[in-house]
Amino acid sequence: MPVTDYHQEMAFFVDMQRCIGCHACEMACAECETNGQESMIHVNYVNRAESVQTTVQVCMHCEDPACANVCPADAIHKDEFGVVHSANTSRCIGCSNCVLACPFGVPKKMEEAELMMKCNMCYDRTSAGKKPMCATVCPSQALFYGTREEIERMRPDSVPVNSFKFGKEEVNTKVSIMMPKGTHQLIVG
Amino acid sequence: MNRLFRTLNKKALIKAIIAAVLVIALVLVGSRNLQNFDPALIAYLIGTIFAVFGIAYRYSIWLQRPPTRLYWRRSMQFLFSRHFIPYFLRSLRLFFRNIMFQRFLVYRGRRRWIGHFLLATGCMLAFAITIPLTFGWIHFILKPGDDTTYYAYLFGFEAGSFALGSTLAFIAFHGLVWCSVLVTVGAVIMMKRRFTNGGLIATQTFGNDWLPLILLIAISLTGLGISYDYTFLGGKTYQFMAVTHAITVILFLVWLPFGKFFHIFQRLAQLGANLYKKEGSRRGMAVCPHTKKEFAAQIHVDDLKKVTEKLGFNFGKEDGTSHLDLSPEGKRSALARAHFEARKESGHFFG
Numbered sequence A: 001m002p003v004t005d006y007h008q009e010m011a012f013f014v015d016m017q018r019c020i021g022c023h024a025c026e027m028a029c030a031e032c033e034t035n036g037q038e039s040m041i042h043v044n045y046v047n048r049a050e051s052v053q054t055t056v057q058v059c060m061h062c063e064d065p066a067c068a069n070v071c072p073a074d075a076i077h078k079d080e081f082g083v084v085h086s087a088n089t090s091r092c093i094g095c096s097n098c099v100l101a102c103p104f105g106v107p108k109k110m111e112e113a114e115l116m117m118k119c120n121m122c123y124d125r126t127s128a129g130k131k132p133m134c135a136t137v138c139p140s141q142a143l144f145y146g147t148r149e150e151i152e153r154m155r156p157d158s159v160p161v162n163s164f165k166f167g168k169e170e171v172n173t174k175v176s177i178m179m180p181k182g183t184h185q186l187i188v189g
Numbered sequence B: 001m002n003r004l005f006r007t008l009n010k011k012a013l014i015k016a017i018i019a020a021v022l023v024i025a026l027v028l029v030g031s032r033n034l035q036n037f038d039p040a041l042i043a044y045l046i047g048t049i050f051a052v053f054g055i056a057y058r059y060s061i062w063l064q065r066p067p068t069r070l071y072w073r074r075s076m077q078f079l080f081s082r083h084f085i086p087y088f089l090r091s092l093r094l095f096f097r098n099i100m101f102q103r104f105l106v107y108r109g110r111r112r113w114i115g116h117f118l119l120a121t122g123c124m125l126a127f128a129i130t131i132p133l134t135f136g137w138i139h140f141i142l143k144p145g146d147d148t149t150y151y152a153y154l155f156g157f158e159a160g161s162f163a164l165g166s167t168l169a170f171i172a173f174h175g176l177v178w179c180s181v182l183v184t185v186g187a188v189i190m191m192k193r194r195f196t197n198g199g200l201i202a203t204q205t206f207g208n209d210w211l212p213l214i215l216l217i218a219i220s221l222t223g224l225g226i227s228y229d230y231t232f233l234g235g236k237t238y239q240f241m242a243v244t245h246a247i248t249v250i251l252f253l254v255w256l257p258f259g260k261f262f263h264i265f266q267r268l269a270q271l272g273a274n275l276y277k278k279e280g281s282r283r284g285m286a287v288c289p290h291t292k293k294e295f296a297a298q299i300h301v302d303d304l305k306k307v308t309e310k311l312g313f314n315f316g317k318e319d320g321t322s323h324l325d326l327s328p329e330g331k332r333s334a335l336a337r338a339h340f341e342a343r344k345e346s347g348h349f350f351g
């Protein structure tokens, strides 16, 4: 069995405001060996009719993942590092419950393969002390993987926020997004 | 012990007991009151009864979870509707395609499918042979005065005969040998992936991924050992081969309800999920308020609202709509917009 060397002090910080829609992360994501050449990261226009704003979304690795809760096959598992893994291939029945329940719109259903796949923060890399593929290629640092001290030094006017409000539900996550100083929660609506 | 009983799930326990009793009844009836039961197979029978008990128990607990329960109820409701015939035929076709032949695995990788198909076919054939033998449903005899013909009895009725030494006899009596070969080849293909695929190497565990393959190979090799022994060694090592084989098979049976092998039974739910999707889209699709495109069956979105609520999530908004009304893309855009607004309010888009 491989030796796991997960660096708990490293964290993922996303700033979708910095996303320039270059799709470099998408190409890099397909290189991750845990997804078999399928890209799991999402880059999309926010509202193409109005603006060229794009957004990028990785799995936020929720503390109490909705995806795992709604899975009828018990196929989604959160490990001791807080990483919420892609569906267990032998269990997933391809029902898409997770796809529809994830408040961040993350899981993808591979229709023909009857399988859900999603970002597991490049577990093959992070479990060996390396950075996720997407964060290593993002030219605008919309995606950043490093220590809290590093990000605080780089973004003195922002704070990492890992609490969200969707409707009446508060969702706390392992991955943070960068918000203006003084913010504690992003209220999505 | 007391605690164990208190934590047992009563509903599941009752169902598991019924299932186990049913198996015993089937053995008694099928073997004509144990007349045709082979006592040498008693350990296998006990293992099988335990496995049935465990599987029924776990299945029943599994079905009590809100999302599983919903799928189960909906599948039954849709199957036994006025579309029974097309849905039944569809499920039957998918049963052969996806359960017997596991064709969906082709899309996960061709070699992976071949490996899994060989392994699964070997296992299924082996079960088809061993269960009727263990239950005493089938037995073979030589009739007095005729020692060249073997007679097969099914549930105590003569069902056929074949000449000793014929090709048919060779195929029939070596059925488990062929199964062992299929399982071994399949398991080796699956193992090779686990040595070479970086993603699998990072995420696999010994108990969940390696042990099942090792156990299947151990069952096959010890089974082949029995054949090897009576074909080439004249039964000299029979005791050893028979005992090691029994140990591996019983380990498999006892583990069946708990470990990776439980997926064999869970996989059937895929048929239900398919039916749900089919009937759901027939009834009408949900349109995302953001993208204005159809993205899922409306009934699926509505059912999920109920399921998430039962699980303690409340994505409902003040205005009566829900975050779950949005498609995945709509949700990502909603988050990006909220982020944009927060940045805008602070006076700096970056920082």
Ligand code: SF4
Binding pocket: A058, A059, A060, A061, A062, A065, A066, A067, A068, A084, A101, A102, A103, A104, A105, A106, A107, A118
């Ligand atoms: S972001 Fe979505 S996919 Fe990721 S853990 Fe949370 S609910 Fe699951």
Ligand code: SF4
Binding pocket: A067, A070, A071, A072, A073, A074, A075, A076, A087, A088, A091, A092, A093, A094, A095, A096, A097, A098, A099, A109, A115, A116
């Ligand atoms: S698609 Fe797979 S992982 Fe997702 S909820 Fe359904 S069974 Fe679970």
